[in-house]
Amino acid sequence: MASEGDHWTAKALQILSAPTSDLTELARIAGYDPKTFYRGADFRAADLTDEDLDAFDLSGADLSRATIDPITATLRRVERRQRALDGEIPGTVGFALMTLILGEAQLDRAIALGARGPSSEAAAERHAASLDAVQTLLEANRLLREQDAHPSHHQAVLRAGEASILHFRYEQSLAVDDDADRVQRRSRIYFLNYFLQTARKALRKALTEHWDPDDPENIADTARETAARQHEILAEIDLTTSRVAGASSQRAPLHRAIDHLETSVSLTDDGETADRCRRRLLLNEARVGLARQQELGAMAAIAAEALNALVAETRRGRSNEAGDAILAEVILAEAGAVLAVGQLDANLTSLRHGVDLIATALAEATGLELKEADARSGSEEDGHDSIGRLSYAWRWTRIRPTDADGAETETRAGELALRHAEYRDLPKNAPFVTRIQMITDILRGSHKLLDACGEGRLAGRLLNILDDMRTGRAGHGAI
Amino acid sequence: MHNSNRARIFADVVSVDAWHSSFGADCALADLHADVVFQTARVGGESASPVRFRLALRRAEVVVVIPETETSVRVQPDSVARDATVAEIRETTTIERRLDSAAEAGGQLSIKPDGLTAGFDLGASGATASSAVSTRESSRQVKLVMVTQSKTPEGLYRWTMESGDGPHLEGRGWDAAASPRLKLRDLRQDRSRGIPPTIQVEVRCKREDMMITDLEVKDSDAWERLKRLAGFDKRLAAAECYIRSRLAEEGLSFGDLSDPYGDVTLANVIADAV
Numbered sequence: 001m002a003s004e005g006d007h008w009t010a011k012a013l014q015i016l017s018a019p020t021s022d023l024t025e026l027a028r029i030a031g032y033d034p035k036t037f038y039r040g041a042d043f044r045a046a047d048l049t050d051e052d053l054d055a056f057d058l059s060g061a062d063l064s065r066a067t068i069d070p071i072t073a074t075l076r077r078v079e080r081r082q083r084a085l086d087g088e089i090p091g092t093v094g095f096a097l098m099t100l101i102l103g104e105a106q107l108d109r110a111i112a113l114g115a116r117g118p119s120s121e122a123a124a125e126r127h128a129a130s131l132d133a134v135q136t137l138l139e140a141n142r143l144l145r146e147q148d149a150h151p152s153h154h155q156a157v158l159r160a161g162e163a164s165i166l167h168f169r170y171e172q173s174l175a176v177d178d179d180a181d182r183v184q185r186r187s188r189i190y191f192l193n194y195f196l197q198t199a200r201k202a203l204r205k206a207l208t209e210h211w212d213p214d215d216p217e218n219i220a221d222t223a224r225e226t227a228a229r230q231h232e233i234l235a236e237i238d239l240t241t242s243r244v245a246g247a248s249s250q251r252a253p254l255h256r257a258i259d260h261l262e263t264s265v266s267l268t269d270d271g272e273t274a275d276r277c278r279r280r281l282l283l284n285e286a287r288v289g290l291a292r293q294q295e296l297g298a299m300a301a302i303a304a305e306a307l308n309a310l311v312a313e314t315r316r317g318r319s320n321e322a323g324d325a326i327l328a329e330v331i332l333a334e335a336g337a338v339l340a341v342g343q344l345d346a347n348l349t350s351l352r353h354g355v356d357l358i359a360t361a362l363a364e365a366t367g368l369e370l371k372e373a374d375a376r377s378g379s380e381e382d383g384h385d386s387i388g389r390l391s392y393a394w395r396w397t398r399i400r401p402t403d404a405d406g407a408e409t410e411t412r413a414g415e416l417a418l419r420h421a422e423y424r425d426l427p428k429n430a431p432f433v434t435r436i437q438m439i440t441d442i443l444r445g446s447h448k449l450l451d452a453c454g455e456g457r458l459a460g461r462l463l464n465i466l467d468d469m470r471t472g473r474a475g476h477g478a479i
Numbered sequence: 480m481h482n483s484n485r486a487r488i489f490a491d492v493v494s495v496d497a498w499h500s501s502f503g504a505d506c507a508l509a510d511l512h513a514d515v516v517f518q519t520a521r522v523g524g525e526s527a528s529p530v531r532f533r534l535a536l537r538r539a540e541v542v543v544v545i546p547e548t549e550t551s552v553r554v555q556p557d558s559v560a561r562d563a564t565v566a567e568i569r570e571t572t573t574i575e576r577r578l579d580s581a582a583e584a585g586g587q588l589s590i591k592p593d594g595l596t597a598g599f600d601l602g603a604s605g606a607t608a609s610s611a612v613s614t615r616e617s618s619r620q621v622k623l624v625m626v627t628q629s630k631t632p633e634g635l636y637r638w639t640m641e642s643g644d645g646p647h648l649e650g651r652g653w654d655a656a657a658s659p660r661l662k663l664r665d666l667r668q669d670r671s672r673g674i675p676p677t678i679q680v681e682v683r684c685k686r687e688d689m690m691i692t693d694l695e696v697k698d699s700d701a702w703e704r705l706k707r708l709a710g711f712d713k714r715l716a717a718a719e720c721y722i723r724s725r726l727a728e729e730g731l732s733f734g735d736l737s738d739p740y741g742d743v744t745l746a747n748v749i750a751d752a753v
Contacts, residue, residue, distance in 0.1 A: 007696075008725060009529040012718040013696060016530075021710020026717035032724055040687025043722050046712035060687035204709075 023051050045252045065179040065335050067252055101145050103136035107163045161200070163234040165240055200237045206330055224267050231264035232279055240287055243467065253292055257286045278312055281333050282324070285464075288337045292468055304337035328364035331357055339439065343373055343469065346432055354477040355423055355439060358462075365455050419445055440469050456475035482605065488726065489745045492534055495541075497750035502665040509663045510557065513680045514655030515541050517624075517640070517648035519562030521698075532694040532722065536684055542637040543660060544679040551667045552676035555704060558662035561628045561635055561654070587701040608750035624652040627686070636661060647690050678750045683742040686727040691719040 011027040015029055027034035040060035047067045110129035137159050238257035261283035268276040289297035311334055314327045342350030378435035419442045426435065443466040450459040496514040500506075517539065533625030545552060626645045630636060638660070640652045667673060694715065696702040705711065727743045 007525070009523055009528045009530045009722065010723055011725075012694070013529040015718040016696060016705050016714050017701075017712060018717075023660045023713060026714060027720075029719060030721040030724070033719070037720050037724065038716070039720075040685075040689075040723065041716045044712045046716060047710075048713070060685075209626065270482045332634065477578055 018295070023048075023056065045255075047252075047256075049199055062200070065252065094217065095223050103133055103140050103163070104159055106130075106133035107159055109133075110163070130163060131446065133252075161237060165233070165236050197237075197241070200234060200241075215419050228264045230269035230276070230469055231260040231267065232282065235260035235264065235282060239282070239289065241285065242289060243464065251290065254286055254290045254293065258283065261286060277314055279306070281330050284310070284337065285333050288340050291344070292340055295344055297341050297347070298339040300336060300337055300344060304334060304341055307337050308333035326360045328455075329365060329461060331361040332458060332461050332465070336461075336468065339465060339469060343436065348428075350434070351435055352369075352423075355420065355442060358442065359420060361458070362446055362449065364459050365450065380453065397477060412451065436469060440466060488522055488534060489522055491522075492536060493517050493539065493745050495680060495682055495746045495748050497678075497679060497748050498753045499663060499750045502663075502667075502670050502675050503751045504671040507665050507670065509665070509752075510659035511543065511663055511678060511680075512655050512659050513541060513543075513659050513750075514651070515640070515680075515682060516651050519647065519649065522640070527559050527699070530694060530696050530718075532719075533692045534726070535692065536650075536745075537647055537688040537690055537692045538639065538686045539648060539682055539688065540565045540631075540637045540639050541652075541660075542631060542635050542681045542683060542691070544635055544681050546677065546679065546748075549676045549678075552634060552663050552665055552678070555662040555664050558659075559628065560638075560660050561659055585704075610631075622652050624648060626652045673744060675752060680748050680750055681744055682746040683744050685721060686743055689723050691722050694719055694722070 011030060018026060020026065023038065024034045027037040030037065034056060036057050036063055038056045038058055041058070042065040043063045044062075045065045045067070048063070049067055055067065058166060102121075106129055112132050233271065236256040238253040238260065242253040242257070261279055265276065266280045268279060284306045286298050287303040287306075291303065292296070307330060310328050311327070314330050335354050338350050338357060339354035342352075342354055365418060393412055397436055423438050423442060426438070443462060447459050447462045447466060450462060494514075494516045497512065499511040500509045502509050517531065517536060519533050520532050522528075543554070545554070622644055624640045625631040627641075628636070629637045629639065638649060638652065642648050663678060665676065665678070696705060705714075708714075
């Protein structure tokens with residue numbers, strides 16, 4: 001605490017060490033009017049999503065790198081007005097818990113619907129269920145927060161975060177076809193960003209209640225796992241935020257996601273658990289995202305190597321049921337990283353390797369009898385004739401459909417196989433743009449196939465790769 | 480904070496020297512010269528200060544102030560330096576791009592601004608049997624300080640100075656000896672008697688124009704710990720605002736911090752007659 005005899009800059013140290021980062025509080029500590037205090041301030045990459053920016057005169061302030069959520073700012077204004085008119089009516093603990101249970105039930109239903117067939121009716125149903133879950137869980141979160149940090153609050157926040165991500169994935173999957181209504185999609189995704197940011201804020205608050213970043217060892221085992229999961233969800237929210245913003249997004253969410261995932265991995269028990277594997281997978285995926293934003297093929301290559309090592313580890317742990325479940329996802333993540341290297345460095349070998357990895361991941365997920373197919377197709381595979389193509393296509397029709405409409409799945413698999421064969425047949429001097437176009441076709445076909453087979457998580461991951469390929473640019477290597 | 484401290488800090492940011500030729504019995508006109516040099520000040524070096532930082536200016540105004548009591552002098556309007564005479568440098572950038580033919584080799588790109596090389600190499604470990612090098616060179620005039628002449632609301636002549644290359648002001652806006660700011664006309668009937676008029680040159684800025692950079696706590700262990708805490712960027716912004724407010728408070732012309740247009744006086748000198 002600065003006293004009278006201290007140097008005049010002692011107050012600056014007091015502000016830097018303040019137990020709060022609330023802008024209004026900090027201005028008060030400084031001894032100035034918060035309204036005018038931040039004029040001309042450089043906020044760097046500060047996260048201002050928790051701040052009511054309307055309360056400050058920010059003329060001349062640099063907010064270009066700061067994280068601001070305009071929707072939250074607008075809604076805050078509406079909330080303030082409502083409070084002034086009606087006053088606030090806090091819910092009881094019982095009512096809050098009931099809301100939480102209802103929200104969790106809706107979330108479980110949305111997850112279950114995700115595993116059902118590809119019909120548009122089911123898709124619409126799960127879409128509605130996930131939206132309901134998001135809204136109910138956020139409401140539960142709000143009610144529980146008012147009950148002086150009830151123990152169930154963490155649970156509500158965690159599930160609200162999960163529901164928001166799930167809902168985003170559904171929104172994203174609806175827009176897989178280029179002819180989808182772009183304006184409607186954009187407005188939906190923009191609104192969804194509000195849910196994500198709300199969940200993020202609530203999660204961050206929950207984290208600080210039992211987690212001291214300065215003393216990571218001082219944490220109970222159960223709290224440790226909860227904290228690891230919370231960091232993972234926070235990272236997923238940041239990754240999703242980065243995707244919502246698109247190619248022009250700031251790098252701050254990706255950097256935050258990487259920080260969260262590094263913490264999450266460090267908090268997870270050693271050994272080849274599915275949790276640890278998934279977190280390492282996400283961490284490298286975030287690094288690929290950053291590599292794409294910075295157009296650095298070398299950075300993507302490092303992530304690809306790490307994912308390759310993770311694939312090998314997961315294969316070794318296949319006897320373990322958890323490892324088996326996640327193997328296809330890890331391979332697909334490696335495919336995404338390798339394709340990023342290919343696209344950024346205009347490296348044809350990497351592109352080809354990426355396409356092969358997609359095939360491997362699909363085979364892993366859908367039960368393609370690869371060995372048998374290899375033996376049957378044999379030497380024709382190298383020849384660029386119709387027999388070779390058909391033979392290759394045949395391999396893909398061997399996928400065992402798990403949905404009710406087996407014939408449709410088979411047709412999709414056949415089409416996809418032809419796309420693969422066409423890519424393999426491309427002459428060496430084929431334009432780079434054509435190659436990228438063909439790979440996006442393969443990815444789109446693979447997504448439809450995985451969706452038809454009820455592989456929701458894998459389909460979502462594949463969709464991210466597709467988005468990256470479509471919006472990505474070839475880097476310096478392509479010059 | 481004592482005024483002497485503030486004066487010392489501001490003196491490190493801007494130094495002003497002003498003079499005018501003497502009015503004589505047969506000379507009613509005098510050239511007013513002002514040498515204004517901007518630099519970045521390092522503040523907090525004294526042991527009592529727990530933090531240190533750099534202070535620079537985004538923008539500043541040089542104002543010629545003729546006190547209201549000085550009715551015997553006025554500015555010759557057609558003599559005011561209106562052109563933006565600026566210090567310029569020529570910046571040359573050379574871009575060299577090499578592409579190796581081997582597919583596995585990475586690209587190499589190097590950008591050399593004025594002899595300084597920023598290299599960027601991506602694992603170019605492959606064979607370099609055949610390679611093509613293309614070089615592109617471009618150059619441009621860079622104005623170090625941009626100067627715009629105008630009048631203050633009170634009708635005083637001023638020169639607003641902004642950095643032409645970089646975030647803050649550095650160096651001079653004009654050659655003081657070669658480019659007088661204006662001519663003063665002595666209106667006294669008998670210039671051989673009485674006290675010659677006094678002219679002031681002030682350097683002013685807005686509070687927002689003061690840039691606090693590289694703020695850090697001197698205790699390096701504490702500083703590393705503080706940087707890791709969540710919300711650090713917000714605290715840093717607040718600490719910078721505090722310093723800016725304290726400095727501005729001492730130099731405010733009108734003493735009202737909430738006035739967004741309140742000018743901070745950084746320097747005030749009386750032009751010497753030479």
